[in-house]
Amino acid sequence: MKGNIVVGQSGGPTAVINSSVAGVYVAAKQLGVDKVYGMVHGIEGFLKDKLTDLDDYLSDDMGVELLKRTPSAFLGSCRFKMPKIEGHEDVYEKVFEIMEKHDIQYLFYAGGNDSMDTVKMLSDYAAAHGKSQKFMGVPKTIDNDLPITDHCPGYGSSAKYIATSLKEIIRDNASFGAEKPTICIVEIMGRNAGWLTAAAALAKGPDCEGVDAIYLPERTFDMDGFMKKVKTLSETRTSVVIAVSEGVKLADGRYVCELEADSVPVDAFGHKQMGGTATTLAHKIAAEYGLKTRAVELSTLQRAGTHIASLTDINEAFQVGHDAVVAADQGKTGEMIILKRDCDSPYECGTSSYDIHQIANVERAVPDEYIGADGCSITAEYIKYARPLIIGELTPVFVNGLPRHILCREVIEYEK
Amino acid sequence: MKGNIVVGQSGGPTAVINSSVAGVYVAAKQLGVDKVYGMVHGIEGFLKDKLTDLDDYLSDDMGVELLKRTPSAFLGSCRFKMPKIEGHEDVYEKVFEIMEKHDIQYLFYAGGNDSMDTVKMLSDYAAAHGKSQKFMGVPKTIDNDLPITDHCPGYGSSAKYIATSLKEIIRDNASFGAEKPTICIVEIMGRNAGWLTAAAALAKGPDCEGVDAIYLPERTFDMDGFMKKVKTLSETRTSVVIAVSEGVKLADGRYVCELEADSVPVDAFGHKQMGGTATTLAHKIAAEYGLKTRAVELSTLQRAGTHIASLTDINEAFQVGHDAVVAADQGKTGEMIILKRDCDSPYECGTSSYDIHQIANVERAVPDEYIGADGCSITAEYIKYARPLIIGELTPVFVNGLPRHILCREVIEYEK
Numbered sequence: 001m002k003g004n005i006v007v008g009q010s011g012g013p014t015a016v017i018n019s020s021v022a023g024v025y026v027a028a029k030q031l032g033v034d035k036v037y038g039m040v041h042g043i044e045g046f047l048k049d050k051l052t053d054l055d056d057y058l059s060d061d062m063g064v065e066l067l068k069r070t071p072s073a074f075l076g077s078c079r080f081k082m083p084k085i086e087g088h089e090d091v092y093e094k095v096f097e098i099m100e101k102h103d104i105q106y107l108f109y110a111g112g113n114d115s116m117d118t119v120k121m122l123s124d125y126a127a128a129h130g131k132s133q134k135f136m137g138v139p140k141t142i143d144n145d146l147p148i149t150d151h152c153p154g155y156g157s158s159a160k161y162i163a164t165s166l167k168e169i170i171r172d173n174a175s176f177g178a179e180k181p182t183i184c185i186v187e188i189m190g191r192n193a194g195w196l197t198a199a200a201a202l203a204k205g206p207d208c209e210g211v212d213a214i215y216l217p218e219r220t221f222d223m224d225g226f227m228k229k230v231k232t233l234s235e236t237r238t239s240v241v242i243a244v245s246e247g248v249k250l251a252d253g254r255y256v257c258e259l260e261a262d263s264v265p266v267d268a269f270g271h272k273q274m275g276g277t278a279t280t281l282a283h284k285i286a287a288e289y290g291l292k293t294r295a296v297e298l299s300t301l302q303r304a305g306t307h308i309a310s311l312t313d314i315n316e317a318f319q320v321g322h323d324a325v326v327a328a329d330q331g332k333t334g335e336m337i338i339l340k341r342d343c344d345s346p347y348e349c350g351t352s353s354y355d356i357h358q359i360a361n362v363e364r365a366v367p368d369e370y371i372g373a374d375g376c377s378i379t380a381e382y383i384k385y386a387r388p389l390i391i392g393e394l395t396p397v398f399v400n401g402l403p404r405h406i407l408c409r410e411v412i413e414y415e416k
Numbered sequence: 417m418k419g420n421i422v423v424g425q426s427g428g429p430t431a432v433i434n435s436s437v438a439g440v441y442v443a444a445k446q447l448g449v450d451k452v453y454g455m456v457h458g459i460e461g462f463l464k465d466k467l468t469d470l471d472d473y474l475s476d477d478m479g480v481e482l483l484k485r486t487p488s489a490f491l492g493s494c495r496f497k498m499p500k501i502e503g504h505e506d507v508y509e510k511v512f513e514i515m516e517k518h519d520i521q522y523l524f525y526a527g528g529n530d531s532m533d534t535v536k537m538l539s540d541y542a543a544a545h546g547k548s549q550k551f552m553g554v555p556k557t558i559d560n561d562l563p564i565t566d567h568c569p570g571y572g573s574s575a576k577y578i579a580t581s582l583k584e585i586i587r588d589n590a591s592f593g594a595e596k597p598t599i600c601i602v603e604i605m606g607r608n609a610g611w612l613t614a615a616a617a618l619a620k621g622p623d624c625e626g627v628d629a630i631y632l633p634e635r636t637f638d639m640d641g642f643m644k645k646v647k648t649l650s651e652t653r654t655s656v657v658i659a660v661s662e663g664v665k666l667a668d669g670r671y672v673c674e675l676e677a678d679s680v681p682v683d684a685f686g687h688k689q690m691g692g693t694a695t696t697l698a699h700k701i702a703a704e705y706g707l708k709t710r711a712v713e714l715s716t717l718q719r720a721g722t723h724i725a726s727l728t729d730i731n732e733a734f735q736v737g738h739d740a741v742v743a744a745d746q747g748k749t750g751e752m753i754i755l756k757r758d759c760d761s762p763y764e765c766g767t768s769s770y771d772i773h774q775i776a777n778v779e780r781a782v783p784d785e786y787i788g789a790d791g792c793s794i795t796a797e798y799i800k801y802a803r804p805l806i807i808g809e810l811t812p813v814f815v816n817g818l819p820r821h822i823l824c825r826e827v828i829e830y831e832k
Contacts (some may be wrong), residue, residue, distance in 0.1 A: 041594035178457035390817035401806035
């Protein structure tokens with residue numbers, strides 16, 4: 001591999017996106033690359049020439065092991081979207097200018113839909129302008145909504161966190177079931193796709209009753225049906241736990257969390273603050289039925305819970321980073337590494353690379369066969385699909401009672 | 417030890433209250449007890465003669481190991497408070513009638529303030545009526561607010577969960593700090609005492625910036641001071657994470673979470689639903705400063721996160737259960753086992769037993785020396801106190817990717 005390389009992280013962090021950086025680093029070093037740079041805060045920082053030399057952190061294998069155990073984006077992330085090329089050639093030229101300055105021949109970008117758009121735009125620009133640099137996408141998103149790939153690194157760990165947390169919440173909620181059930185509504189991330197919420201179904205097993213209903217944004221939220229279901233459950237169960245996606249919408253197009261939104265302050269730009277789907281539903285149940293309710297938002301932790309990440313997910317995140325470097329070395333550009341499942345049991349999954357134009361900006365919803373006919377349950381087909389993704393653990397390195405992480409100085413000391 | 421014994425769990429569950437049941441069981445069996453009964457749903461179920469025979473679950477050591485790894489109250493919990501004796505002698509006689517029916521000579525009750533009141537009332541009644549049965553309290557509360565004892569089993573694991581989660585939240589929040597900081601407000605349990613919120617201070621270390629401010633209910637919440645602090649932090653940091661207790665109150669006595677409460681529905685009994693302190697503060701910051709905010713409530717998981725429980729805490733929870741049985745066998749009654757710290761480093765902690773009358777219904781707040789002079793920080797003295805309590809882990813038994821628990825059939829199939 002000739003020249004240097006750079007790797008960046010973009011979009012919402014995951015529990016394992018740092019394993020992909022580790023995979024890029026290790027593969028590049030195996031191929032004899034001199035400098036493996038990291039973009040500090042993604043393409044946004046890169047445009048300001050904010051780089052870090054990963055040798056400073058990862059040349060010792062202990063650094064790689066800590067990086068695999070560190071949540072969120074070690075290099076810092078961004079929500080920057082490349083502008084359209086016409087009229088913004090200067091932004092594109094700036095990217096190539098900085099690449100040339102550091103003799104960077106390959107750029108790797110780990111992210112979801114928006115981030116893959118960046119890879120697409122840069123590789124398109126390079127092709128149109130006869131540039132030799134190569135651009136590869138590394139898939140990452142807890143939302144699991146990238147097309148073509150069997151699943152996305154990051155999803156398995158979030159699913160494991162969600163299922164583990166739900167098992168714990170179900171035990172907690174069941175403890176008070178003597179006379180009257182508490183209705184516990186658990187809100188899970190996923191504005192448009194219900195993949196994360198579906199993971200609630202994994203909690204069920206010989207040692208867990210499982211959740212009593214699961215509502216995904218792929219189905220219109222029927223408030224009357226929901227309230228009737230709660231009523232029935234409250235009369236027959238000693239504990240009721242229901243999982244809802246933050247993105248569930250009524251037939252009239254309003255998000256459920258907007259029902260209380262009139263009473264919610266807006267920010268300085270007049271934007272309503274979203275969130276609160278579980279709270280909204282819990283309030284309604286308490287007000288109409290007089291039942292004890294509890295609302296839980298899994299919030300940030302479902303994408304940052306590296307202490308209970310899936311080893312399968314960590315290894316695959318590493319692999320897609322590694323294989324992006326190998327593919328680029330073989331001449332590929334404008335592609336993303338995808339995961340291809342060969343077998344469910346025993347689980348076997350390999351990688352391939354795929355044209356980024358078919359991937360960027362496309363969202364994959366939970367397919368019909370994974371959603372029960374009642375619209376609020378998950379099928380055995382989904383369990384078969386998802387179970388292998390949550391298997392295995394990578395024990396944290398506990399120091400003074402807490403998981404040890406690794407920090408990037410250039411992120412902590414970033415100057416605007 | 418003659419006759420049989422019964423053990424019950426009461427009040428809010430913890431990550432390790434089941435270890436105390438394991439300790440009671442193991443000690444009783446060592447002392448030759450025939451039947452170790454569990455109260456199903458505490459004294460409330462006991463009054464209906466709802467019992468389980470713990471041999472059915474724990475006679476195999478594997479059962480004990482799974483019980484130590486199972487969150488919440490294995491036996492079911494309750495919020496039942498014994499009525500005052502005068503005029504309610506029938507309730508007390510019922511307890512003794514059921515004890516006699518099963519030849520139960522000793523009753524062990526694991527819980528916090530209210531539960532210790534039950535132990536006090538029952539032992540007082542026994543003393544006043546010449547009953548020979550003995551009653552011992554087993555301390556348990558994530559709130560860490562029982563007096564006399566150095567700390568309470570359950571606290572260490574919650575503190576470990578909180579500190580681990582905050583390290584992950586801090587990393588997540590830092591990832592987007594390139595241009596504008598996100599202000600993340602993390603709400604932690606503790607209505608009257610700030611012990612749990614103080615645990616946020618444990619996150620700080622060589623691999624973590626720590627939280628930027630910590631607000632406990634022991635100090636009046638100064639909204640202007642808070643807003644100024646946020647403003648200053650937002651101008652100097654690339655990421656701001658603040659921990660607040662759900663119980664913080666303004667000088668006029670209102671909870672911070674009540675500021676938005678006019679817009680919050682009330683339940684069928686007209687009760688305002690509490691919670692939402694972090695959301696209230698996040699809304700205010702967004703509205704006044706136009707800053708991006710995020711509100712996180714750690715919620716149920718901080719008392720149910722057994723998958724990352726502290727081994728020190730698990731062992732101590734086991735020990736207080738064990739030693740309650742030993743003390744009762746030695747003739748003690750109307751007492752609670754307390755933890756007595758002998759040394760901070762190396763940490764050494766033994767047990768003793770103490771008159772329940774000095775413990776029941778008394779709440780211990782965080783002492784002044786643990787709270788910084790600015791009212792929103794935590795001192796090194798607290799760290800010295802709390803750090804040993806979060807040390808060590810007990811690896812979950814992972815089956816199909818998730819921690820395995822053990823269930824009590826009589827709780828799951830409870831009939832009202």
